[in-house]
Amino acid sequence: MKFDTPATRNPIDQLKVVGKATDRIEGPLKTSGQAPYAYEQHEAVKHQAYGVMVGSTIAKGRIANIDLAEAKAAPGVLAIVTAANAGKLGKGKYNAAHLLAGPQVQHYHQAVALVVAETFEQARAAAQCVKVDYEATKGEFDLASVRDQGVEPKDEMPDVRHGDFAAAFAAAPVQFDQTYTTPDQSHAMMEPHSTLAAWQGDQLTLWTSNQMVAWSVGDIAATLGLPKEKVRLISPYIGGGFGGKLFIRADAILAALGARLAGRPVKVALTRPQVANNTTHRPATIQRIRMGATADGKLTAIAHEGWSGNLAEGKVELAAQPSQLLYAAENRLVSMRLAPLDLPEGNAMRAPGETPGLMVLEIAMDEMAEKLKLDPIQFRILNDTQVDPVKTERPFSQRHLIECLQTGAERFGWDKRNAQPGSRREGRWLIGMGVAAAIRNNLLVKSGARVRLERNGKITVETDMTDIGTGSYTIIAQTAAEMMGVGLEEVVVHLGDSSFPVSSGSGGQFGGNCSTAGVYAACVKLREAVAAKLGMSQGEAEFIDGHVRLGSKSLPLRNAAQDAALEAEDSIEFGDLAKQYQQSTFGAHFAEVAVDAATGEVRVRRMLAVCSAGRILNPKSARSQVIGAMTMGVGAALMEELAVDKRLGFFVNHDLAGYEVPVHADIPHQEVIFLDETDPVSSPMKAKGVGELGICGVSAAVANAIYNATGARVREYPVTLDKIMGALPEMV
Amino acid sequence: MNDHEPSTLSRRRFLILGVVTATAFAMPPFISLKAYAATLEQPPMAKVTIQVNGQSQTLEVDTRTTLLDALREHLHLTGSKKGCDHGQCGACTVIADGRRINSCLTLAVMQNGVEVTTIEGLGLPDNLHPMQAAFIRHDGYQCGYCTPGQICSAVAVLEEIHHGIPSHVSPSLTEPPRLSAAELQERMSGNICRCGAYSNIIEAISEVAEVPA
Numbered sequence: 001m002k003f004d005t006p007a008t009r010n011p012i013d014q015l016k017v018v019g020k021a022t023d024r025i026e027g028p029l030k031t032s033g034q035a036p037y038a039y040e041q042h043e044a045v046k047h048q049a050y051g052v053m054v055g056s057t058i059a060k061g062r063i064a065n066i067d068l069a070e071a072k073a074a075p076g077v078l079a080i081v082t083a084a085n086a087g088k089l090g091k092g093k094y095n096a097a098h099l100l101a102g103p104q105v106q107h108y109h110q111a112v113a114l115v116v117a118e119t120f121e122q123a124r125a126a127a128q129c130v131k132v133d134y135e136a137t138k139g140e141f142d143l144a145s146v147r148d149q150g151v152e153p154k155d156e157m158p159d160v161r162h163g164d165f166a167a168a169f170a171a172a173p174v175q176f177d178q179t180y181t182t183p184d185q186s187h188a189m190m191e192p193h194s195t196l197a198a199w200q201g202d203q204l205t206l207w208t209s210n211q212m213v214a215w216s217v218g219d220i221a222a223t224l225g226l227p228k229e230k231v232r233l234i235s236p237y238i239g240g241g242f243g244g245k246l247f248i249r250a251d252a253i254l255a256a257l258g259a260r261l262a263g264r265p266v267k268v269a270l271t272r273p274q275v276a277n278n279t280t281h282r283p284a285t286i287q288r289i290r291m292g293a294t295a296d297g298k299l300t301a302i303a304h305e306g307w308s309g310n311l312a313e314g315k316v317e318l319a320a321q322p323s324q325l326l327y328a329a330e331n332r333l334v335s336m337r338l339a340p341l342d343l344p345e346g347n348a349m350r351a352p353g354e355t356p357g358l359m360v361l362e363i364a365m366d367e368m369a370e371k372l373k374l375d376p377i378q379f380r381i382l383n384d385t386q387v388d389p390v391k392t393e394r395p396f397s398q399r400h401l402i403e404c405l406q407t408g409a410e411r412f413g414w415d416k417r418n419a420q421p422g423s424r425r426e427g428r429w430l431i432g433m434g435v436a437a438a439i440r441n442n443l444l445v446k447s448g449a450r451v452r453l454e455r456n457g458k459i460t461v462e463t464d465m466t467d468i469g470t471g472s473y474t475i476i477a478q479t480a481a482e483m484m485g486v487g488l489e490e491v492v493v494h495l496g497d498s499s500f501p502v503s504s505g506s507g508g509q510f511g512g513n514c515s516t517a518g519v520y521a522a523c524v525k526l527r528e529a530v531a532a533k534l535g536m537s538q539g540e541a542e543f544i545d546g547h548v549r550l551g552s553k554s555l556p557l558r559n560a561a562q563d564a565a566l567e568a569e570d571s572i573e574f575g576d577l578a579k580q581y582q583q584s585t586f587g588a589h590f591a592e593v594a595v596d597a598a599t600g601e602v603r604v605r606r607m608l609a610v611c612s613a614g615r616i617l618n619p620k621s622a623r624s625q626v627i628g629a630m631t632m633g634v635g636a637a638l639m640e641e642l643a644v645d646k647r648l649g650f651f652v653n654h655d656l657a658g659y660e661v662p663v664h665a666d667i668p669h670q671e672v673i674f675l676d677e678t679d680p681v682s683s684p685m686k687a688k689g690v691g692e693l694g695i696c697g698v699s700a701a702v703a704n705a706i707y708n709a710t711g712a713r714v715r716e717y718p719v720t721l722d723k724i725m726g727a728l729p730e731m732v
Numbered sequence: 733m734n735d736h737e738p739s740t741l742s743r744r745r746f747l748i749l750g751v752v753t754a755t756a757f758a759m760p761p762f763i764s765l766k767a768y769a770a771t772l773e774q775p776p777m778a779k780v781t782i783q784v785n786g787q788s789q790t791l792e793v794d795t796r797t798t799l800l801d802a803l804r805e806h807l808h809l810t811g812s813k814k815g816c817d818h819g820q821c822g823a824c825t826v827i828a829d830g831r832r833i834n835s836c837l838t839l840a841v842m843q844n845g846v847e848v849t850t851i852e853g854l855g856l857p858d859n860l861h862p863m864q865a866a867f868i869r870h871d872g873y874q875c876g877y878c879t880p881g882q883i884c885s886a887v888a889v890l891e892e893i894h895h896g897i898p899s900h901v902s903p904s905l906t907e908p909p910r911l912s913a914a915e916l917q918e919r920m921s922g923n924i925c926r927c928g929a930y931s932n933i934i935e936a937i938s939e940v941a942e943v944p945a
Contacts, residue, residue: 027868028857030876033811040810121796190877239877272816469874631928656820663921
């Protein structure tokens with residue numbers, strides 16, 4: 001199905017199932033431990049052996065020698081994979097570095113070997129016996145020192161130069177110029193990357209933990225030199241991804257190689273301390289924001305320039321991107337520069353670009369508002385735009401940023417905020433409120449599905465879409481139920497198998513809207529087939545309450561499949577509506593913090609998000625997506641930072657004790673409001689995404705609240721207490 | 733010889749291994765346990781009997797096998813999750829003799845005779861424990877990987893409060909702790925949820941515990 005004109009009324013608009021707050025259909029499995037993740041596929045194949053990865057202990061250089069004698073002699077060892085016996089390996093389209101080092105080492109903890117043994121304990125012990133001699137060479141590990149070597153990433157984000165920024169900035173009565181930093185961050189999903197691999201002849205099956213099944217089939221085939229048809233990937237449950245499992249990683253390739261060498265199925269899980277350096281992370285940025293405004297607060301000039309680093313084939317972090325669209329200003333400069341670094345690969349993490357970009361831009365807006373003596377909400381409203389600020393003929397399909405800000409202000413009690421920092425105190429606590437705007441673009445990706453009316457009247461949906469905790473199982477079931485006129489319990493959903501039609505996959509908050517639109521398309525075809533079977537093709541049949549109706553005729557849906565199941569398959573393909581309209585989601589985040597006046601300890605007391613994101617397919621799981629993103633935003637604001645050893649080139653705090661993420665005690669009760677809206681330009685579902693919108697701007701709202709509480713304006717994330725201390729009141 | 737004694741590994745041998753492990757930390761890295769372990773022809777095995785979800789399970793395990801791996805890899809009870817394998821995340825939380833523990837931080841052979849309750853023992857899809865049902869109602873999970881640990885922890889937390897065990901945020905060490913959101917948040921902080929379902933998890937536990945709002 002081609003989607004190239006805005007949606008009109010369709011069966012989804014009935015909202016009998018879609019749009020209702022619905023418990024996850026896989027909930028009973030997940031809460032009782034019956035949902036099998038990649039490493040838990042005991043029933044899948046017999047005689048599974050265990051693989052443990054050995055990671056490089058240098059960041060850059062080459063392997064001079066690997067001595068495997070002791071490891072090979074260790075009890076239970078079946079095989080050891082190294083570059084010497086792996087055969088010729090290619091590199092996946094989505095990987096910057098090779099997944100198995102040798103002889104070159106490209107980053108710390110890059111895999112150098114996989115030890116396969118009968119048991120996990122044996123593999124782990126033998127992995128300790130692999131002796132690797134390295135010849136280390138000098139690398140670059142400090143973004144600040146290489147930023148001037150940065151080049152324009154012409155393919156990903158060419159510079160935006162509109163009007164004459166320099167002249168307008170110079171002429172502006174009120175000017176602002178500050179530089180900020182955001183640190184490297186780790187996805188730290190709860191399930192480490194894991195894969196079980198099994199060969200049947202030349203056919204490879206991988207049970208793995210992966211967000212993008214079709215991409216990854218391609219990259220496994222490319223890496224191992226196999227035709228894609230020889231690779232099957234199964235990923236029914238994923239223990240968190242956040243962008244860290246968009247791509248195949250070493251566990252998948254090593255499991256496949258280990259299984260081939262050992263002649264047995266092999267399963268591999270990265271150890272927790274390997275995850276941060278072996279896989280990808282959100283790259284650190286340096287960002288400079290300049291703004292020029294009239295005395296009454298109209299922005300005339302805005303420049304957002306950013307720098308990030310990566311391995312040679314890695315990409316830039318698009319941190320300046322939100323400044324392309326968020327605020328009006330006739331004269332603009334938006335640019336990123338990508339500098340060479342030898343740290344592990346930087347790549348997408350929840351709302352790549354927007355997250356670090358808004359962490360910075362939305363502090364700058366707070367600062368500029370103060371400079372202009374304007375309320376920060378008022379300042380943002382004053383500089384709203386209803387069109388793409390550069391291509392002004394291009395409107396937003398929907399843009400309710402102002403409504404988000406105003407609704408939130410009212411609900412949060414913004415009028416009780418005192419603009420004077422440090423002016424509200426409750427005992428030992430300094431109290432402050434902060435706000436930030438959120439924008440995240442609505443990406444559209446082709447997505448397919450197969451639906452089947454079974455002989456027993458049930459509807460089965462199959463698509464390679466994944467559920468990474470986002471609620472895909474449930475919204476897909478809701479979509480099929482609505483389209484076929486049956487109850488949710490009549491729908492069975494199978495996801496995450498490359499033998500199913502290719503979907504959008506889970507990334508960029510596009511999965512919810514696109515994958516359900518793909519199911520919609522397949523259901524439209526199935527409805528046609530059902531109507532034909534029941535002799536109701538001569539008009540628009542209705543599918544209601546398990547029946548198909550046309551005029552006065554009504555037949556049970558299941559009658560259409562009484563002889564044989566009826567099946568239909570289709571994809572949603574998006575036309576150029578995204579060119580005609582800028583499609584984005586918007587939000588406003590509010591935070592109230594209490595800062596200990598003596599120690600600078602920050603406690604987040606209240607949080608509110610107001611989201612404008614098209615139709616909300618399942619308000620229950622959508623809300624969860626947003627509160628989860630808000631939680632990650634608190635982490636980014638207050639604690640998350642991969643500490644770089646700039647001498648040896650690795651992330652030092654590579655486990656969950658060193659890399660701190662929010663825990664229960666850090667997170668208060670959170671409120672989320674969804675504006676009631678639909679966006680017919682987005683898809684037949686009239687939905688957009690929320691999973692990344694939820695993190696956009698959160699950290700700045702917290703940082704701004706800390707400023708309001710204490711007067712400490714911290715421009716280097718995370719906002720830890722050592723950076724606040726100097727602004728705290730004298731104790732005596 | 734009683735049932736609690738590991739039978740295939742002599743106590744003396746077990747102690748020797750323990751000494752080697754302990755001293756390995758104090759020695760330069762080139763004289764370590766790994767060299768010693770590699771010289772063993774077969775890994776030291778031991779028999780252990782654990783009451784798992786009300787059933788007596790006798791296993792012959794490598795003495796290095798954690799309780800978590802015994803559950804997951806030997807008994808195929810994969811509801812207990814491995815998120816970090818070293819006591820930082822809580823995904824492996826099970827209830828042992830009534831108290832929650834990180835099952836990755838204890839060896840299977842140390843649990844001889846212990847009654848272990850895993851998530852599977854709390855309830856299965858057709859017979860869910862009230863805490864499991866509350867997690868579903870309040871959407872107290874997303875990816876589901878930390879969820880069994882959160883639920884086991886939550887069930888045990890309510891027992892701890894019931895038995896008067898104080899926490900860091902309890903106003904008094906001698907008065908019985910009160911059921912409150914702050915108590916639950918503090919006690920649940922060993923269970924990380926990177927999806928960030930905390931707000932909903934606390935609501936789910938509060939409902940089961942009938943915490944006043």
